[in-house]
Structures are given as C-alpha cells and as structure tokens.
Amino acid sequence: MNAPLLACGGLTMRFDGLVALDGLDIEIDKGETVGLVGPNGSGKTTFFNVVTGLYKPSAGSVRLDARDLFAKPPQMIGRAGVARTFQRSRLMLDQSVFDNIAVGALCRLDLGLFTNLFRRRRWRGELSGMVEHARALAHRFNPVIADRLFQPAGSFTMIDRRRVEICRALIGAPRLLLLDEPSAGMTHEETRQLMDDLLAFRQEMPDLAVILVEHEMDVIRRVSDRCVVLNFGRKIFEGTFDALIANPDVQTAYLGVSQ
Numbered sequence: 001m002n003a004p005l006l007a008c009g010g011l012t013m014r015f016d017g018l019v020a021l022d023g024l025d026i027e028i029d030k031g032e033t034v035g036l037v038g039p040n041g042s043g044k045t046t047f048f049n050v051v052t053g054l055y056k057p058s059a060g061s062v063r064l065d066a067r068d069l070f071a072k073p074p075q076m077i078g079r080a081g082v083a084r085t086f087q088r089s090r091l092m093l094d095q096s097v098f099d100n101i102a103v104g105a106l107c108r109l110d111l112g113l114f115t116n117l118f119r120r121r122r123w124r125g126e127l128s129g130m131v132e133h134a135r136a137l138a139h140r141f142n143p144v145i146a147d148r149l150f151q152p153a154g155s156f157t158m159i160d161r162r163r164v165e166i167c168r169a170l171i172g173a174p175r176l177l178l179l180d181e182p183s184a185g186m187t188h189e190e191t192r193q194l195m196d197d198l199l200a201f202r203q204e205m206p207d208l209a210v211i212l213v214e215h216e217m218d219v220i221r222r223v224s225d226r227c228v229v230l231n232f233g234r235k236i237f238e239g240t241f242d243a244l245i246a247n248p249d250v251q252t253a254y255l256g257v258s259q
C-alpha cells in the first residue's frame, strides 16, 4: 500500500492549561477529500494552524510524503505543498484580484536581490507567466473574475471573494489544500455553487488532497470521500458520512445526548 500524503501522529497542541489537540492521529491519501467536522472549539482550526506552521505544536509528528514538517516555518510548509484558506477572509480588499492571488505564489518566486538587479527580464517573464496563471485559475471559477483581474477584490461578491481565496491557495500548485469553512457568511445558493466549483476542480486535479472543515452537513455529505470527527481535540470518529450520522459518539458530541 502507498504511504499517505499527510500523516500526523500523536499531534498535541496545548495553550497553557487547555489541550486543543490531544494526541491526534490523522492520515490523508493523495486525491482524497476529507470532511473534518466537530462541535465548536473541538480543534479543527487549530489542526490547520498546526499543519501549516502558524502554531508550533507541543508534541507529535507531521509528515507530508514522508517529509518532516513538524513545527517548521509556514513558508517551508507552503513550499512543501500545503496551502489553505481561512475561516475569516484574509483578502486585501483594496488590492486587485491579481495581487491577492499572487500572494499565494510568492513562496515559489525567486525574489532575491540578484534577480531584482541583474535578471530583470527573467523577473518580468515570471510576472507575466503568473498573470496568465492567475487569469486561467480565476476563469475556471468564474470568467467574470478573470475579466476583472486588476479590479479591487472588495468590488466582488462574497462568493467571488471566496473563489479568489481558493485561487490564491491553488496558484502555488499545492498537493494538500486545507479549506476552513468556505461556506461561512454565504447563502445556501452561494454555498451550492462554491461546492460545484470544488467538485469541478477536484476532477481537474485528481491528485490534490483536500481537507474541508465545514459545519454544513449537506456540504460534507456532498463533497467528502471520508469524514473525521473531532471532539475536545480528539478523533472520535473516522469513516463514511452515512456511518458518521448513525454514530452514537458523534450524536453525543453534537447534541450532548445519545439518540
């Protein structure tokens, strides 16, 4: 059997007395979409923050394709192939869509002083290549965004802003994409459209692994190959969506009672 793309073992994150992740074991295969769910405060965003290097974990291991990423700097983790979106939008609303998307590729560009001073033609070539790449990505989500690539991100609808954030995560050609509640702040119809987008680009990038944190169970049902449920930083369930909704531990975690 092939080794998993992402393998986390005994992952633990303590904030003083609070244990936000408690010995978490999670493995994700290439090409898989995993729905990560759990009640508020169960550790989902903390898991993303630890995997992407924003938080330094207290213990455990994080490996991507067997490469050790435990407590490594976010830039290194980005270059290794992990990208994410945030629950609250991190767009620079007064900057253009292109500027916002390009941020996701900076870790891959050669921005050294030597290149800036002596290899300006190469630098211009890289930049125009990036414009075309950003345009093609945006077009895949909505041709209107591609047509208005140099207009401020703040002039777009909520769903298009989310699309721009996903383009920013994708432009660095990640192998693992972490989506933190992409439906937050959107209507049901916008959420449905965004999930159509997700399913479409999953088909175009069959090797990309996706972990989706989401409270909307309809979304999880629709897009996940497999589900993982957290409660108090521990994994309490792993399996199919149908098994998840029938699982008494999950019902207890969400409702406080077993049905």
Ligand SMILES: Nc1ncnc2c1ncn2[C@@H]1O[C@H](COP(=O)(O)OP(=O)(O)OP(=O)(O)O)[C@@H](O)[C@H]1O
Pocket (backbone or CB within 6 Å): 015, 018, 020, 038, 039, 040, 041, 042, 043, 044, 045, 046, 047
């Ligand atoms: N920087 C921090 N400092 C202290 N405690 C934190 C920090 N970040 C998260 N926590 C705590 O860790 C626990 C897990 O939080 P986390 O945000 O990961 O949960 P979540 O499952 O993503 O919740 P939600 O579904 O509400 O987004 C919570 O008790 C939270 O208050």
